[in-house]
Amino acid sequence: MDRNKILQTIRKNKAQAAPLPKTFSTPEEEPKKLLDRFKEILQQVGGECFDVKGAENLNLFVEEHFPGAKDFRKKETWEKYPPGCGKEELSQLGAVILEAQFGVAENGAVWMDESNFPNRLVPFIAEKLVVCLDSEQICGNMHTAYSRLGNRTNGFGVFVSGPSKTADIEQNLVLGAHGAKEYFVVLF
Amino acid sequence: MTGHAHKAGQFLKNGERASWHDETLWIVRQKRDKMARAVPEWESLREQASQIKQHTLSELDNYLIQFEQQAVKNGVQVHWAANAGGFNEIVSGIIKENNARKVVKSKSMLTEECGLNPFLEKQGVEVTDTDLGERIIQFRDEPPSHIVMPAIHLKKEEISELFHEKLHTEKGNSDPAYLTAAARLHLRQKFLEAEVAITGVNFAVAETGAVVVCTNEGNADMGVHAAPVQIHCVGIEKIIPRMEDLGVFTRLLARSATGQPVTAYTSHYLAPKPGGQMHIVIVDNGRSQHLGKEDYRNALKCIRCGACMNTCPVYRKSGGHSYGSVIPGPIGSILAPHTNSKKYKDLPFASSLCGSCSNVCPVKIDIHDQLYRWRQDLSEKKIVSPGKRATMKVAGKVLSGSRMYDLSGKMARWGIKNLPRMFIYNRLNVWGKGRELPEIPKESFKQWYKKTHQGKGGKNGQE
Structure with missing residues (x-):
């Protein structure tokens, strides 16, 4: 009932036809510039960046730097924390390692969706979030990011840019409001 | 004299706080400027955003239908509410169906508008606002004073006092990091207990049925993914046509709001979690009427930055x-x-x-x-x-005829110089409250012009 009432009022009142503007695009920059920019902005948003320069160096680096972290790139970790697993158990997650699909240079964000974690809470409930990212998978801005995503309709996906933060007390920046207190991107 | 002026006067009584408020928000404005200037295509982005919204408002019915179809296809339950009362009933109905008592809610101006919290509380539901600023003002039982920074009117000492009372933090410790950590612990418990999570919506995409929520704290996601039932509340004007339009709006939103390149989390909810329920409530509450007022229609483009x-x-x-x-x-x-x-x-x-x-x-x-x-x-x-009407009437008379204007000018110049102060600064002169008139010149511009440009210039002072 409400549905029809709303739609009818809209039909009566809506604006004159105006065209939908064409896709907004910007010139793509060269990869090296994008990588540098990504690193720079990531620091500005409170993240820390490592560049191990090569996939062959990744696992060793991660094991050495984040000992004990739950590595969600591994099948056994997925099995340990399935979609229906208890919240209490998830809240015990200290550091987690995830793989991101691509990064965005202009804001230091990375894209992850349900194919990167077994349970949607994982990237948010962990105290420390470590994201592995292929350094060739960095696009310039959010236009290229969304054109890359297309209409992919995974149940849930997120751009993460830095650790969880708040400035609600007198505009003082505090890291770790509800989500990860520390945030790292390991480029390979 | 009027409501706003009176309450502004109350606010200004604490001069130190008022200056702090003024300066702090100006810093946020400057951060916004810095961000905007770093994007060379900023102005065309604004234009693009405006046109996308213009188009959407001209096809709003069709986009809402498309959005609904897509969302239903994704396994989402879609509800429509014509007004605040209907909206509150729908949300409370979902909560009751699930025998839920504990609800967490992330920031949503729409639920403020509809008075959802008091409605649910009356029915014995515990609603916890999970954005730090919102939790602070919820403890104080007051509304947000800003849509992005809800507790910007408060000083840390007041928050420290409040948290000492509510969360038993150390008395006198007003370190923002300490207070935030205490809130984190307190709200973590609420997230784990909650049976239903409610969020507002920044953008709803017709093409895919996605609802997008932007937060810095991660509170929307903590709530939504921890609770078995998620409810997203969206005003009809939040619809955008395509996924690619998110590229435009996510570039503008955080830069304009807080001077960040993007919020820490930009979350896209499309389908319920395995075994969970996802509801979207589409709310009108006067917006479709507003849409019909051509001169004011543009205001529906607002993205609440x-x-x-x-x-x-x-x-x-x-x-x-x-x-x-x-x-x-x-x-x-x-x-x-x-x-x-x-x-x-x-x-x-x-x-x-x-x-x-x-x-x-x-x-x-x-x-x-x-x-x-x-x-x-x-x-x-x-x-x-x-009072305002009478003043306007007089001003209209004085300003519409040159004789009346000249005479009033003369009288005013004489009066301000010679009359006792109480004749000028009194109850009737609302403008003079807190303001001083500038020094009054001896002659009017017209007199001065005649004296200095005699003979020169045409009728309008042009050669």
Whole structure:
């Protein structure tokens, strides 16, 4: 009932036809510039960046730097924390390692969706979030990011840019409001 | 004398706080400027955003239907609410069906507008606002004073005192990091206990049925993914056509709001989690009526970034609570009179019409023009206060004839110089409250011009 009432009022009142503007695009920059920019902005948003320069160096680096972290790139970790697993158990997650699909240079964000974690809470409930990212998978801005995503309709996906933060007390920046207190991107 | 002016006066009584408020919001405005200038295509982005919204408002019915179809296809339950009452009933119905008692909610101005919290609380539901600023004002039982920074009117010492009482933090410890950590622990418990999570929505994409929520704290995601039932509340004007349009809006939103390149989390909810329920409630509550007012339609483009508040000299010096409307500041002043023009009659006058709000608006709403239009409309409908009406009438007479104008000028120049102070600064001179008149010149511009340009210049002073 409400549905029809709303739609009818809209039909009566809506604006004159105006065209939908064409896709907004910007010139793509060269990869090296994008990588540098990504690193720079990531620091500005409170993240820390490592560049191990090569996939062959990744696992060793991660094991050495984040000992004990739950590595969600591994099948056994997925099995340990399935979609229906208890919240209490998830809240015990200290550091987690995830793989991101691509990064965005202009804001230091990375894209992850349900194919990167077994349970949607994982990237948010962990105290420390470590994201592995292929350094060739960095696009310039959010236009290229969304054109890359297309209409992919995974149940849930997120751009993460830095650790969880708040400035609600007198505009003082505090890291770790509800989500990860520390945030790292390991480029390979 | 009027509601806003009176409450602004209360706010200004604490000069130190008022100055702090003013300066702090100006810093946010400057951060916004820095971000905007770093994007060379900023102005065309604003134009693009404005046009996308313009188009959407001209096809709103079709996009809403498309959005609904897509969402249903994704396994989402879609509800429609014509007004606040209907909305509250729908949300409370979902909570009851699930025998839920504990609800967490992330920031949503729409639920503020509809009075959802008090409605649910009356039914014995515990609603916890999970954004830190919102939790603070919920503890204080007061409304947000800013749509992005809800507790910007408070000093850390007050929050420390409040947390000491509510969360038993150390007395006198007002370190923001310490207080935030205490809130994190307290709210973590609420997230784990909650049976239903409610969020607002920044953007709803017709093409895919996605709802997008932007937060810095991660509170929307903590709530949504931890609770078995998730409810997203969206105003009809939040629809955008395509996924690619998110590229435009996510570039503008955080830069305009807080001067960040993007929020820490930009979450896209499309389908319920395995074994969970996902509901979307589409709310009208006066928006479809507003859509029919051509002169004011643009205001429906608003993406709630708050940039107009941060830049507004009146907002910065009077505080958000002085407006008395759900959404304060310039955008609130053009939205609120649509809901109740008598109650909010003074808001369009709470502006210097400097136009800064329109200049920073990421979707190019003609805010200051609409403020001016409201003044005219309210005056025509005789809704403005009697004092203001009488003044305007006199001013209209004086300013419309040159003889009357010259005479009044002479009288004023003589009067201000020679009359005792109480004749000028009294109850009737609202303007003179807190303001001093400048020194009065001996002659008018016209007299001066005649004297110095005698013989030169044509009728209008041109050669």
